[in-house]
Amino acid sequence: xxxxxxxxxxxxxxxxxxxxxxxxxxxxxxxxxxxxxxxxxxxxxxxxxxxxxxxxxxxxxxxxxxxxxxxxxxxxxxxxxxxxxxxxxxxxxxxxxxxxxxxxxxxxxxxxxxxxxxxxxxxxxxxxxxxxxxxxxxxxxxxxxxxxxxxxxxxxxxxxxxxxxxxxxxxxxxxxxxxxxxxxxxxxxxxxxxxxxxxxxxxxxxxxxxxxxxxxxxxxxxxxxxxxxxxxxxxxxxxxxxxxxxxxxxxxxxxxxxxxxxxxxxxxxxxxxxxxxxxxxxxxxxxxxxxxxxxxxxxxxxxxxxxxxxxxxxxxxxxxxxxxxxxxxxxxxxxxxxxxxxxxxxxxxxxxxxxxxxxxxxxxxxxxxxxxxxxxxxxxxxxxxxxxxxxxxxxxxxxxxxxxxxxxxxxxxxxxxxxxxxxxxxxxxxxxxxxxxxxxxxxxxxxxxxxxxxxxxxxxxxxxxxxxxxxxxxxxxxxxxxxxxxx
Amino acid sequence: xxxxxxxxxxxxxxxxxxxxxxxxxxxxxxxxxxxxxxxxxxxxxxxxxxxxxxxxxxxxxxxxxxxxxxxxxxxxxxxxxxxxxxxxxxxxxxxxxxxxxxxxxxxxxxxxxxxxxxxxxxxxxxxxxxxxxxxxxxxxxxxxxxxxxxxxxxxxxxxxxxxxxxxxxxxxxxxxxxxxxxxxxxxxxxxxxxxxxxxxxxxxxxxxxxxxxxxxxxxxxxxxxxxxxxxxxxxxx
Numbered sequence: 217x218x219x220x221x222x223x224x225x226x227x228x229x230x231x232x233x234x235x236x237x238x239x240x241x242x243x244x245x246x247x248x249x250x251x252x253x254x255x256x257x258x259x260x261x262x263x264x265x266x267x268x269x270x271x272x273x274x275x276x277x278x279x280x281x282x283x284x285x286x287x288x289x290x291x292x293x294x295x296x297x298x299x300x301x302x303x304x305x306x307x308x309x310x311x312x313x314x315x316x317x318x319x320x321x322x323x324x325x326x327x328x329x330x331x332x333x334x335x336x337x338x339x340x341x342x343x344x345x346x347x348x349x350x351x352x353x354x355x356x357x358x359x360x361x362x363x364x365x366x367x368x369x370x371x372x373x374x375x376x377x378x379x380x381x382x383x384x385x386x387x388x389x390x391x392x393x394x395x396x397x398x399x400x401x402x403x404x405x406x407x408x409x410x411x412x413x414x415x416x417x418x419x420x421x422x423x424x425x426x427x428x429x430x431x432x433x434x435x436x437x438x439x440x441x442x443x444x445x446x447x448x449x450x451x452x453x454x455x456x457x458x459x460x461x462x463x464x465x466x467x468x469x470x471x472x473x474x475x476x477x478x479x480x481x482x483x484x485x486x487x488x489x490x491x492x493x494x495x496x497x498x499x500x501x502x503x504x505x506x507x508x509x510x511x512x513x514x515x516x517x518x519x520x521x522x523x524x525x526x527x528x529x530x531x532x533x534x535x536x537x538x539x540x541x542x543x544x545x546x547x548x549x550x551x552x553x554x555x556x557x558x559x560x561x562x563x564x565x566x567x568x569x570x571x572x573x574x575x576x577x578x579x580x581x582x583x584x585x586x587x588x589x590x591x592x593x594x595x596x597x598x599x600x601x602x603x604x605x606x607x608x609x610x611x612x613x614x615x616x617x618x619x620x621x622x623x624x625x626x627x628x629x630x631x632x633x634x635x636x637x638x639x640x641x642x643x644x645x646x647x648x649x650x651x652x653x654x655x656x657x658x659x660x661x662x663x664x665x666x667x668x669x670x671x672x673x674x675x676x677x678x679x680x681x682x683x684x685x686x687x688x689x690x691x692x693x694x695x696x697x698x699x700x701x702x703x
Numbered sequence: 704x705x706x707x708x709x710x711x712x713x714x715x716x717x718x719x720x721x722x723x724x725x726x727x728x729x730x731x732x733x734x735x736x737x738x739x740x741x742x743x744x745x746x747x748x749x750x751x752x753x754x755x756x757x758x759x760x761x762x763x764x765x766x767x768x769x770x771x772x773x774x775x776x777x778x779x780x781x782x783x784x785x786x787x788x789x790x791x792x793x794x795x796x797x798x799x800x801x802x803x804x805x806x807x808x809x810x811x812x813x814x815x816x817x818x819x820x821x822x823x824x825x826x827x828x829x830x831x832x833x834x835x836x837x838x839x840x841x842x843x844x845x846x847x848x849x850x851x852x853x854x855x856x857x858x859x860x861x862x863x864x865x866x867x868x869x870x871x872x873x874x875x876x877x878x879x880x881x882x883x884x885x886x887x888x889x890x891x892x893x894x895x896x897x898x899x900x901x902x903x904x905x906x907x908x909x910x911x912x913x914x915x916x917x918x919x920x921x922x923x924x925x926x927x928x929x930x931x932x933x934x935x936x937x938x939x940x
Contacts, residue, residue, distance in 0.1 A: 473802040477788070484790040484832070546786040549751045551775045551803045618790065619834070693755045700785070 221320050249329065253336050260340035264348065275345065275358075279412035280405050286365055287390060289330070293373040297330050318440045322433060325370060334366045357422030361415035364425040371432035379439070470552075474560030481539060482532075485618035488539065491531050498527025499572060502579055506586060514659055517586055518650050518666065521593030522601075522643060524576050528568035529597055529605055530642075536561050536609035537688075538616045541699040548696065554685045558606055562681075565602045569594055585659070592663040592670075593646065599670030601642045603680045610687045613698035645669075704729050705750065705856065705888070709759035712745055712912075720745045720912040722759075727890065727905075729855070732882045734903030734920075735892040736928065741909040743892040744782065747858050750890070751780055763856060776804075779854035781845040781862070789834030793826045793844045796833060797851055804852030811851065818847050821873045839865050846874065850881065857881070858890045863898050871898065878902050896932070900925045 267274040307317050342359040346352055376383040396402040415422035462479055465472040482488045502520040506512075523530070532539075540547055547557065573594040579586045646666045654662035673680070705727040712720040720742040727733045735743050748754045750761050752768040760767050763774040780786065788796055801811035815827070825840055833844055842865055849857055862878075863871050879902060881887045893899045899906060900920055908916035908931060916931065918924050 470803070473799065477791075477799060480795070481790060543785055543788045545751075545753055545782065546788070548753060549775060549778065549780050549786075550800065553772055693753075696753055 218320060221324075225324070253333060256333055256336040257340060260337040261344060264341060264344040275350070275416060276409070276413065278341070279416075280409045282362070282412050283404055283408035286369070289334075289366070290369045290373060290386075291390075293330050293369055294376060297325075297328055297370075297373055314441050315437075318437055322371075322374075322436055322440070325374060326367065328370065331366055331370055334363070338362055353419050354416050354422075357419035358412075358416040361412075361422040361425035364429050367429035368432055371429060371436050374436055375432070375439070470556045471560040471563060474557065475564060478539075478560065478564050481618070487616060487618050488532070491535075492528065495527035495531040495568075498523050498531070499575055501527075502576075502582070502586065502590075506582060514585070514589070514654055514662070515647060515651050517589035518593055519643070519647060521586075521590040522597065522646065524579070524590050525569055525572045525594035526597040526601060527572055529565050529601055532568070533561075533565045533602070533605035534608065535612060535614075535616060536606055537695065538609070538612050538614055538699075539618075541615040542618060544696060544699045548692065554688055555681060558681060558684060558688070561606060562602055565605065566598050569597050569602070588663050592666040595667040595670035596646050596673075597670070599673030600645075603673060603677075603684065604642050607684050607687065610684065610691045610695075613691075613695055615699045615701070704764060705890075706762045707759070708762070710746075710749060710756055710761060711758045712742075712749060712754065713757045718912055720749070722746070722914060725907070725914065727888060729888055730882065730886040731905055732878065732889040732903045733891065734899040734906040735890065735909060736894070736896060736899055736906060737892075737909035738894075738932070740911075742912040743909055744860055745912075746909070747780070747782060747860050747890065747892065750858060751778070751782070753782075774856075777855040778858070779849035779851070779856070780858040781842075781849040782858070782860040784841060784845070786848070787833050787841060787845050790832055792830070792832055793836075794828075796844060796848060800848050800851045804854070806852055814851060814853075815847065818843075818877070821847070821870060821877065823870070839867060839870070842866060843870065850877075853881070853885050853887065855886075856888045856890070860892050861894070862891060863893055863895050875902050896925060896928045900928065 263278070264274045267277050338359060342355050345355050372382075372386070376386055393402070393404055397404055415425065462476045465476045465479075468475065482492055501523045505516065505520055537544070573591060576590050576594075577587065579590055646669065649669065650662045650666050653665045707722050707725040709724070710720065710722045711718060719740075735746065737743050745754070749756055750763070750768065752761075752774075755769060760769070762768070764777065766774045768774050788799070791799065797811050797815055798808055801807070801814070806814065819827075821843060826836070826844060833841060836844065842862075846859060846862055849859060862874060866874065875898060878889055878891070882889055882904075889903070891899065891903060904920050906916070906918050906920055906924060906928065907914055908918075908928070916927075918927065
C-alpha cells in the first residue's frame with residue numbers, strides 16, 4: 217500500500233507541467249538546498265569550538281537563542297512548507313482505510329526538508345559535545361527534546377494551515393510575545409533558556425518532550441480522519457455575492473472593462489486578497505531597513521524605495537497572466553486584443569504604484585531624501601519595471617488557484633530561469649546607475665538619472681508593448697497547455 | 704464561412720486530427736459526432752486558435768485564425784468551464800462579455816431576457832458567484848455567454864451533456880431559432896445522436912481524427928448514424 221502511494225507521489229512530481237519547464241531551476245534549487253545543508257552541517261560541527269574559543273559555555277549559549285530559531289522555523293514553515301493534505305480526493309472512494317490515507321500523508325509531511333535540516337545542525341553538535349566529555353545520557357535527552365520540538369513545529373504548522381483557530385491562537389501568542397520583547401517588557405530568553413537547559417540537566421523531562429509531537433500527531437490524525445471528506449467540514453460555506461459595479465471605470469473603454477474585472481478578482485478571491493495585503497506591508501519595508509544604521513546610505517534608500525513603491529508590482533504584477541489562468545481560454549477566444557489586455561494590467565500596476573507613492577509620504581518624517589528616493593524609484597517602477605513584470609509574466613506558467621489563500625509566497629514553481637533573468641534589471645540596474653552617478657557626480661543627478669530611466673521607459677511604451685505582445689503571442693499555446701494542468 | 708485545409712495535429716507522434724479539406728458555409732448548423740478521442744475538442748480548439756496546428760490552416764471568414772485576431776469579433780464559444788469567470792455573478796459575466804462585444808448593460812439585459820425559461824429562475828438575481836453554481840447551471844451561463852451579441856459563428860462543445868432533459872429541449876429550440884432568424888453558423892459537438900440530428904443540418908462523423916462520414920441531415924440520418932456507431936457490437940450479439 218505504502219509502496220503504491222509512494223509511486224503515485226513520484227509520478228505526480230515528475231509528470232507535472234512545471235517540472236519539465238523548470239527542470240533547470242529545480243537543479244539550481246537542489247544545489248542551493250545542498251549548499252545550505254553543507255553550511256548547516258559545517259556550523260553544527262564548528263559552533264561548539266567557536267563558542268568555546270570565545271570563552272562561553274556552548275550549550276548554554278545555544279539554549280539562549282534556541283527559542284528564536286524555533287519561532288522562525290515555525291514561521292518559515294507556515295509560508296514555505298506545503299500542506300500534503302490536498303491530494304486525497306481520488307482515494308476516498310477506494311477500498312482503503314481512512315486511517316491509512318491519513319497516516320501516509322502525515323508521515324509524508326515528516327519527510328519534509330524542514331524536518332531534515334535541523335538534524336544537520338543538532339546531530340553533529342551533539343556528537344561534538346559527547347566527544348568533548350559531556351555525559352551521553354544528558355546530551356541525548358537534550359537532543360531528543362529538540363528533535364521533538366522540530367516535529368512539533370511540523371504538525372503544529374499542519375494544524376495552523378487547516379484550522380483557523382489554531383492559526384489565530386498561535387499568531388496572537390507570537391505577536392504578544394514579540395510586542396513585549398520589543399518594548400522591553402519581557403525577555404523571553406530569560407524564561408526559555410532554563411527550560412532548554414533543563415532538558416540537558418534532567419534527562420527524564422527531556423525524553424518526555426517526545427509526548428508533544430506524539431500528541432500533535434494524534435490530534436492531526438483524528439482531526440484529518442474526521443474531516444476526510446471533500447467538503448463541508450473543510451470548505452467554507454457559500455457566501456452571498458457582493459455586487460460592486462465600479463461604473464466610474466466604464467468611461468475608460470475596454471481597459472475599463474478589464475480594470476473592473478481585476479478589481480473584482482482582487483476583492484473576491486482569497487489568494488489575491490492575501491497578495492494585495494502582503495503588498496501593502498511592503499510600504500513599511502523602509503521602516504525596517506532605514507532605521508538600521510548599517511543601511512544608512514543613499515543607495516540603500518533607493519533600494520528601499522523600489523520595494524516601498526513597488527510592493528504591488530512585485531507581488532501581484534509578478535504573476536500577471538496567471539491570475540486569469542482559470543479562464544485563460546475564454547480570454548484568448550473573446551473579442552480581446554492582447555494589447556488591450558496588457559494595457560489594462562499595466563494601468564492596474566501603475567495606479568497601485570502611484571497609490572503606494574502617495575501613501576509612502578509618511579517617510580517625509582525620515583527626511584526629504586528618503587521620500588525623493590521613493591519618488592525616483594516609483595518613477596522607475598512605473599516606466600521600466602511595470603513593463604519588465606509584464607514581460608516576465610509571459611514565462612510564468614503556473615496556474616493560480618484563486619480560492620486557495622495560503623502559500624502565497626511558497627509557489628516555488630512560479631520561478632524559472634527566464635523570470636529570474638528578467639528580474640535582475642528590476643533591482644540591479646537602477647541601483648548600479650544610481651551608485652555610479654552618485655559617486656562621480658552628485659545625489660540630485662543620481663535621483664534624476666533613475667527617474668529619467670523611468671521616463672524613457674514611458675516614452676518607449678508603445679514599442680515595449682509591441683515586443684511584449686509578440687512574446688505573449690509566441691508563448692500563448694504553451695501557456696494555455698500549462699494552465700490546463702491544475703496542480 | 705469556415706474553411707479548413709490540410710489541418711493536422713500531432714501529439715507525441717500520434718496524429719490525433721487529420722482533415723485534408725472541410726468547408727462549413729455561413730448559416731449552417733454543423734454537427735460533429737464521434738467517440739471519445741475522435742478529435743472533436745481538438746478540432747474546435749484549433750478553430751479557436753487555442754492550440755497550434757502542426758500543418759495546415761483554419762480560415763474563418765477569410766481570416767487565418769492563427770495569423771490574425773479579428774475572427775474573435777464574430778466568434779462565440781463555450782468549450783468547458785475554463786470559459787467561465789468563477790468569481791463573477793452570472794449577470795456580471797454577461798455584462799463583461801457584452802462590453803467586449805460592444806453591448807451596454809441595457810442591451811445585455813434585454814438580450815438575456817429571452818433565456819428566462821432556460822434559466823428556470825436559478826441563475827439571475829440569485830446573488831451567487833458562478834463558482835458556487837451547480838455544474839448544470841454553470842453550463843447554462845457559459846452557453847448563453849457564447850450567444851451574447853449574436854456572433855456570426857458559435858462553437859459549443861458537448862452543449863447537451865450535464866443538462867437536465869427540459870433544458871436540453873429548450874436549448875435545441877434556442878439553437879434552431881438562432882440559426883433560422885439570425886443566420887448564425889453553429890458548430891456543435893455531441894455524443895447524443897438524437898439531439899444532433901434534430902438540430903444540425905449537416906453531420907460529420909470523426910473517427911480517430913479523420914472524417915469518415917459527411918451527411919446532409921435527412922430522415923434516414925439517425926438510423927445511418929446508429930448503424931455506424933453500433934457496428935461490431937450488434938454483429939457480436
